[in-house]
Amino acid sequence: MGIVRLKKKKRFKSISNEKNLGDMALVQQDEVWSMRRLVNLHKMKRPIGKIIVNIDLCKDCRFCIEFCPNGVLEESKDVNSKGYHYPVVKPGKELDCVACKMCEKVCPDFAITVVSEEYITYDKYYGVSSMPTVAELYKKDLDKLLRPGIHFLDGNTAVAEGAITAGCRFYAGYPITPSNEIAEYMSYRLPQVGGKFIQMEDEIGSIMAVLGASAAGVKSMTATSGPGFSLMQEEIGLGSMLEIPALIVDVMRAGPSTGIPTLLGQGDILQAKYGSHGDYEIVAYLPANPQEAFDFTIKAINMAEKYRVVAIVLSDQLVGHMYGKVRVPEFDEIEIVERPKPTVPPDQYLPYDSRYLVPPMAIAGTGYRANNESLTHTDKGYPTTDRDASFRLVMRLVRKIRENEKEIAEWEEYMLDDAEYVIVSYGSTSGSVRRAIKVLRAQGYRVGMLRPKTAWPFPGWVVENLASRGVQKFVTVEVNMGKMYHVVREFSRGVPVEHVPYAPGYIPDPDYVINNVRKVIEG
Amino acid sequence: MSVEAEVTTTGVKVELPKSYEDIKDLIRIDRLPHIWCPGCGLGILLKLLARAIKNSGIPIEKHVIVTGIGCTGRLGGYLKLDAYHVTHGRAIPFAVGLKMANPELEVTVVGGDGDILAIGGNHFIHAARRNDDINVIIVNNFIYGMTGGQYSPTTPKGAKTTTSPYGHYENPFNVPLLAYAAGASYVARWTVLHQNELYQSLLEMFKVKGFAVIEVLSPCIIYTDRNAMGDAVDLMKILRERPVIDHNANLADLEIDFSMKKIILGNFVKRERPISYR
Numbered sequence: 062m063g064i065v066r067l068k069k070k071k072r073f074k075s076i077s078n079e080k081n082l083g084d085m086a087l088v089q090q091d092e093v094w095s096m097r098r099l100v101n102l103h104k105m106k107r108p109i110g111k112i113i114v115n116i117d118l119c120k121d122c123r124f125c126i127e128f129c130p131n132g133v134l135e136e137s138k139d140v141n142s143k144g145y146h147y148p149v150v151k152p153g154k155e156l157d158c159v160a161c162k163m164c165e166k167v168c169p170d171f172a173i174t175v176v177s178e179e180y181i182t183y184d185k186y187y188g189v190s191s192m193p194t195v196a197e198l199y200k201k202d203l204d205k206l207l208r209p210g211i212h213f214l215d216g217n218t219a220v221a222e223g224a225i226t227a228g229c230r231f232y233a234g235y236p237i238t239p240s241n242e243i244a245e246y247m248s249y250r251l252p253q254v255g256g257k258f259i260q261m262e263d264e265i266g267s268i269m270a271v272l273g274a275s276a277a278g279v280k281s282m283t284a285t286s287g288p289g290f291s292l293m294q295e296e297i298g299l300g301s302m303l304e305i306p307a308l309i310v311d312v313m314r315a316g317p318s319t320g321i322p323t324l325l326g327q328g329d330i331l332q333a334k335y336g337s338h339g340d341y342e343i344v345a346y347l348p349a350n351p352q353e354a355f356d357f358t359i360k361a362i363n364m365a366e367k368y369r370v371v372a373i374v375l376s377d378q379l380v381g382h383m384y385g386k387v388r389v390p391e392f393d394e395i396e397i398v399e400r401p402k403p404t405v406p407p408d409q410y411l412p413y414d415s416r417y418l419v420p421p422m423a424i425a426g427t428g429y430r431a432n433n434e435s436l437t438h439t440d441k442g443y444p445t446t447d448r449d450a451s452f453r454l455v456m457r458l459v460r461k462i463r464e465n466e467k468e469i470a471e472w473e474e475y476m477l478d479d480a481e482y483v484i485v486s487y488g489s490t491s492g493s494v495r496r497a498i499k500v501l502r503a504q505g506y507r508v509g510m511l512r513p514k515t516a517w518p519f520p521g522w523v524v525e526n527l528a529s530r531g532v533q534k535f536v537t538v539e540v541n542m543g544k545m546y547h548v549v550r551e552f553s554r555g556v557p558v559e560h561v562p563y564a565p566g567y568i569p570d571p572d573y574v575i576n577n578v579r580k581v582i583e584g
Numbered sequence: 585m586s587v588e589a590e591v592t593t594t595g596v597k598v599e600l601p602k603s604y605e606d607i608k609d610l611i612r613i614d615r616l617p618h619i620w621c622p623g624c625g626l627g628i629l630l631k632l633l634a635r636a637i638k639n640s641g642i643p644i645e646k647h648v649i650v651t652g653i654g655c656t657g658r659l660g661g662y663l664k665l666d667a668y669h670v671t672h673g674r675a676i677p678f679a680v681g682l683k684m685a686n687p688e689l690e691v692t693v694v695g696g697d698g699d700i701l702a703i704g705g706n707h708f709i710h711a712a713r714r715n716d717d718i719n720v721i722i723v724n725n726f727i728y729g730m731t732g733g734q735y736s737p738t739t740p741k742g743a744k745t746t747t748s749p750y751g752h753y754e755n756p757f758n759v760p761l762l763a764y765a766a767g768a769s770y771v772a773r774w775t776v777l778h779q780n781e782l783y784q785s786l787l788e789m790f791k792v793k794g795f796a797v798i799e800v801l802s803p804c805i806i807y808t809d810r811n812a813m814g815d816a817v818d819l820m821k822i823l824r825e826r827p828v829i830d831h832n833a834n835l836a837d838l839e840i841d842f843s844m845k846k847i848i849l850g851n852f853v854k855r856e857r858p859i860s861y862r
Contacts, residue, residue: 231685233677257684259860262710266677269670269707273650273681276668277689281681299671425666425682426689428645432612432661433668435653443615444661 108177110160114148118172121145125164125173131157134164148173156181193399195226196392203392205254212387216380217242217284219351219387220310221250223358224282226389228397229308230256231281233270235263235289238322239378240312243284264289268296272305276433278424280362282308286378287316290329291336297371298337301458303433304413304422306365306372306400310358313377313488315540315566324566325378327488327540331547333373334517340455342462344469345373345516347487351385357514363398364469368461369419375516377540379489379568403429412442415453418461466518473512474523476502480509482582483527485549486538487513490568494538497574506582516545524552532556536581538574540564607634610644612664619658621729623816625776625802629723630659632779633694636786637665640690648691650679652699655730656723659694673703676711679718690790692719698728698736701757705737712766712795714860719789719796722759725804726840733806740842744810759799761835764853769794771853773838775801775823778849785851794859801840801847811842823847 112133119141125148126134134148141147148164160177199206207222214222221243224232232247234240248258257274261267267283274281285293290311300307311333315326333345344364346357358374365372403410403421412431414420423429432442437451445451462469476498477483486494491512501508511527513520524535535558537546546560561577563569569577604611611634620626637647644665651660653672660667670678679691693700700708700722711718727745728734735745738756745752763771770792774782782800789796803819813819822844831850838848 231681233681259680259684261677261680262706265674266680266707266710269674269677270681270684272670273668273678273683274685275681276678277682277685279685281685295671296674299674303668303670423666425648425668426646426686430645430665431667433666434661435669435671442661443612444658 106180106182108160109156109179109181110158110175110177112150112158112164113174113176115172116141116147117143118170119145119147120170121147122169124167124169128163128167130161130163131159133158193397194393195395195397198228198397202254207389209389209391212389213384214351214387215242215382215384216348216351216354216376217312217382218246219355220284220358220374220376221246223355224308224362225250225254226395227280227359227362229280229282229362230254231271231274231279232258232283233261233267234283234285235261235267237286237289239314239381240284240286240310242381243310264292265296268293268309271307272296272300275305275307276425280366282310284310284312286312286314287320287329288318290332294336297343298339298341299435300371301341301343302435304369306369308362308365308372308374310374310376312381313375315564321566323378325489325540325568326564326566327377327490328544329375330516330544333375340459342459343371343373343517344368344462345375347375347514347516348380349488349491350380351383351387354380355387359395366400367398367419368465369400369422370462377488383489411440413438413440413454415440415457418457418464462518469515470518470520471514472520472523473514475510475512477509477511477527479507481507481533482536483532484508484510484536484538484578485545486510487516487545490539493568493571493574496571497578500571500575501578506579508578519548521552524549525554528554528556534559534581536561536578538569540568604631607631607638610634610638610664612662615662618662620655621805623803623805624655626655626659626723628776628779629800629802630662632783633786634663636783636790640787640790642690642790646688646690648682648689650675650682650691650693652695652704654696654699654728656694656696657699673699674707675699676704676707676720680711680716683716683718692721694721694723697722697724697726697738701737701759709766712763712768715767715769715794715857717794717859722797722799723802724759724799725802725807727804727807729804729806733810740840742842756839758839760838760852763797764835767795767857768797768853769855769857770796772851773799773801773849775827775849777820777823788851794857
């Protein structure tokens with residue numbers, strides 16, 4: 062294996078001088094996978110636009126209403142002096158205008174002016190208290206966290222350290238290969254930082270203990286692999302229904318059933334979203350190396366807390382056991398999201414207040430005495446079969462992710478600018494694909510890679526844009542018999558999607574990718 | 585957007601009688617009347633539990649109720665506490681997580697025989713083995729009531745249920761013995777008729793450090809109907825006449841058979857074992 066890799070490396074060096082490889086500097090920058098800093102968005106400012114409408118000029122063409130990307134405007138009930146309805150700012154949308162001036166640009170009648178003199182921070186806009194960073198939150202314990210700087214860790218340890226950095230202080234799990242390193246490491250580390258560890262009797266018990274601990278106000282996680290993940294599916298639905306933040310790390314292994322515990326697969330992608338019954342949404346990340354395992358675990362815990370959902374890190378055996386460089390950012394750079402807390406007194410508190418997309422969460426034992434109901438429930442948490450209440454609840458559970466998918470979703474575009482053929486790949490497989498693309502480019506094929514970093518929400522609009530830009534074919538390369546293939550097809554707008562199947566417990570060799578992608582390209 | 589008006593099951597505005605003045609703030613009055621059948625014992629347990637919680641000496645906001653699925657699973661929803669109605673059989677691990685993350689909480693699991701002993705049986709014995717500091721109330725009505733009367737792990741041999749139309753072939757669990765053998769710190773069995781004893785037992789349960797189990801025998805018309813035992817009142821009569829209170833009974837003798845000739849009640853076990861965490 063080592064010899065083969067060395068050969069590939071040599072070949073890569075020899076072709077790297079050729080012209081059609083593109084900008085070499087860019088390639089090398091890409092090689093440093095996601096060394097990007099975690100930016101504290103919450104401290105960023107954005108302008109608030111003020112839309113001034115000259116009412117009597119308006120002729121009710123509705124352009125501004127149609128084209129406003131944030132849906133700020135609506136038609137007035139009154140009419141102007143000529144009898145036309147004119148645009149007004151929707152009630153409650155006063156702060157939503159970002160001063161893009163689209164309405165001003167599309168108005169044919171010179172009726173709209175947008176001025177932007179004020180600014181708003183993310184914190185104020187979402188009405189949340191300022192998002193603290195790790196440095197602010199764990200002042201006393203900073204010396205106990207993994208110190209900032211460069212470390213050499215395996216993926217599973219990186220996940221565990223990421224979780225501890227993000228504030229996770231409870232772990233419940235059941236031994237399963239290849240996720241064991243996470244449990245072992247957590248049992249050693251959590252007591253050092255004042256956290257608690259328990260090995261439960263099975264995976265169902267583990268995820269339930271995690272949900273329970275999270276309900277008591279402690280950020281919690283579990284780690285598992287294929288068979289355990291299957292057992293946890295019902296409780297993913299429970300976490301979604303009770304809206305309890307939790308993190309599940311699924312170190313994917315080859316399946317089906319017990320499969321090959323020590324080797325990798327990427328077959329849990331669809332199960333992560335569709336595994337439990339009913340309608341719900343989750344957030345799932347796809348790390349490709351130890352650095353991302355660290356970063357994405359922090360992000361996953363943040364997303365779980367922010368949206369009160371179950372977040373999943375879909376690592377795989379190779380990422381879990383791969384050693385690599387992990388850069389831990391300075392503590393004042395890592396933002397930490399805490400779940401929304403109720404501000405009203407207990408007698409006015411509604412545990413599932415549908416006026417919010419993500420209602421504030423009362424912690425057990427703080428006096429709110431909330432009924433947390435796994436049956437379909439009203440705002441107050443009482444079981445219901447009422448049509449409106451049921452529909453409203455399910456709509457909200459789904460909307461809180463779907464409406465924010467563009468903020469959550471992340472992806473990497475690798476040599477896509479002029480690509481005619483797009484390989485969609487993720488996780489550890491993307492490393493092979495990267496090498497294959499370099500070779501294929503050298504041979505004259507204009508190939509690029511789209512690497513979703515979040516499996517869910519899936520960045521479908523990126524695929525749509527590529528399809529409408531004239532991409533000839535999409536090729537999915539993953540270690541399964543076609544999972545993300547179906548998702549890409551959903552968004553491909555009729556552009557053919559082909560799958561390169563591979564599921565022997567290893568990632569495909571670059572040669573395998575090259576030969577099969579070439580076959581697909583040449584038809 | 586206005587908050588939705590609360591709809592009670594009947595749409596009638598309900599007020600508690602004055603005798604329940606003391607637990608008025610613990611019962612969700614706007615949800616009454618509750619969903620349980622006429623003749624069900626759960627309503628009795630509900631008010632006893634509310635009283636016990638009120639007088640437990642532990643602040644009310646530190647009490648948490650976790651329930652699974654089934655008739656008994658609905659009990660938590662009527663208590664004005666931090667209540668979690670979770671999935672079938674998984675109330676105990678959820679409670680373990682709650683208690684571990686915040687040891688100040690007084691976590692009580694209420695579940696039926698099917699919920700805790702069948703689908704949740706593994707969690708039950710392991711929580712007892714670890715001696716997790718939670719309270720478990722098993723409401724034993726000998727049958728799966730909500731799903732229409734299938735046999736449960738405590739259905740006596742010979743009983744007719746929808747899934748044992750010729751009489752049940754299997755042996756039932758002896759719950760106190762099971763709990764003791766698995767490692768529980770406190771084991772008691774009462775019926776919903778023995779209210780003073782059950783009430784004292786509930787108060788005791790809150791004080792116990794460790795895994796506390798109370799088995800509460802409760803009548804169920806789904807069970808009595810199938811077995812030509814009359815209605816729930818007739819089973820209540822049996823529970824009034826037959827039981828013998830013996831705190832020092834041999835745990836192996838506690839099995840309840842179909843004839844229900846021998847029902848032994850009592851506070852059987854109270855012992856000190858190290859709990860799983862501090």
